[in-house]
Amino acid sequence: MTDLAPHELRVLVAVDEERSFTAAAARLDTTQSAVSHAVRACERKLGAVLFDRGRHGARPTEAGARAVGYARRILRLLTVMGPEVRGAGAGAVGPVTGTLRIAAFRSAAAHLLPPVLARLAADHPGLTPHVRIVRELGRGTAGEVADGRADLGLATLDAGGPPPVPGLVAVRLYRESYALAHPQDHPEPGRLPLVDWAENCDSYTRDWWQRQDWLPPATVDAEDDTVALSLVAQGLGMAIMPRTALLGAPPGLAVTDLGPRPPSRFVGYVTTPELAGTPAVRALIRELRELPLPAGVTAAQGVSAPSTL
CATH class of the missing domain: 1.10.10.10 (Winged helix-like DNA-binding domain superfamily/Winged helix DNA-binding domain)
Structure with missing residues (x-):
């Protein structure tokens, strides 16, 4: 050929x-x-x-x-x-220059990226990040990287399985637990209607979910987690959400732990083997690894080797 x-x-x-x-x-x-x-x-x-x-x-x-x-x-x-x-x-x-294309799902872009990008700007003023918000459905952010639209994607990852899209390098950055979001001062939040949204990672919570006979089927499906939180804060239901999605929650919302073994998910980054060693991607990875983690979030790193695309 x-x-x-x-x-x-x-x-x-x-x-x-x-x-x-x-x-x-x-x-x-x-x-x-x-x-x-x-x-x-x-x-x-x-x-x-x-x-x-x-x-x-x-x-x-x-x-x-x-x-x-x-x-x-x-x-x-x-x-x-x-x-x-x-x-x-x-x-x-020295300082890295050029462009850096990042794909991220909404809660990661809102709560994980800003301090990372601020430090990148201070250390590498000639580096220009381009951030795209991608719904974490189907191939999600990993698909953006595999299709050449992003250099690095912030993605939800399986605990020990292969990358979300074959052919990529995947590294887990942190593990975050889920919690119950409900209106403040409600006497029985567990009896409220369940609010859910399309990107809620049921693949990571399915086993736990099936054991919870107190949880009703979702009666409200919101467009994204911010809409779900707003509905909950207004007293219209409860929601099971990952911790980073609960950062900056609106007034009127309370958060309750889900017991000693709550469901959890891994969040990390994906990139291609050939881009993993480029200066811009390496600079971003260094900042991601140094990110301070909020309560309910613990560091957890591990590499999934690339497979054939």
Whole structure:
């Protein structure tokens, strides 16, 4: 197989993001026929159809989505290669420059990232973080990293299993327990309706949940944890939530422990093997590891080796 050239990788990414050969051509300042030719060349080299063409534009096939993910990751490495090589050649050790793309779910972005980014800005003023908030559903933040849209993702992780998406390096940063959130001064909060939201990590709490015969089925499904907390604070129900989601809870809300063996989840970071050693990602990882942890959260580190993507 003949290797794909960088300009072909850029065409694949542009078609995927624009969903149109014509729009991709305009974005790349070339012609629609040149884009079509490049896509056909990529398909011939890879031996697979990468896009479904039709009246509604171009949509990546399963093979195409995989190819575009690799294309983004390779282009990202080409971007960081020059500055990193020049730095190594000069023997310089100092502030990191460039961009750093981070994907995080909402509670991590709200409570974990701000102090980390503040220290990064102080130590590396030439480094520009780009943060995307991603719902931790399906492939979540790990999918953003695997697809080349982020250099590092803050993710919920299994206790000892593989990374959320194969091919990534996953490191657990901390373990946080869940607690009962309920209105203050309510005489029997356990009898209130249960408020839940789509991202609540039932995969980590399922066994515990099934043993709790006092918990009713959820009667309110909120859009996210902030909405759930607001409903609870107004006396409209109770919720089972991880500790970091309860930081900065609104007035009127109380938090009660769930006994000596509460459910818990691990939160950590995921990155690609090739980006794990780049200066920007290493600087972010150092700050994440030094983050002070709030009550109900304990440090827990462990590495899951990468597997084949």
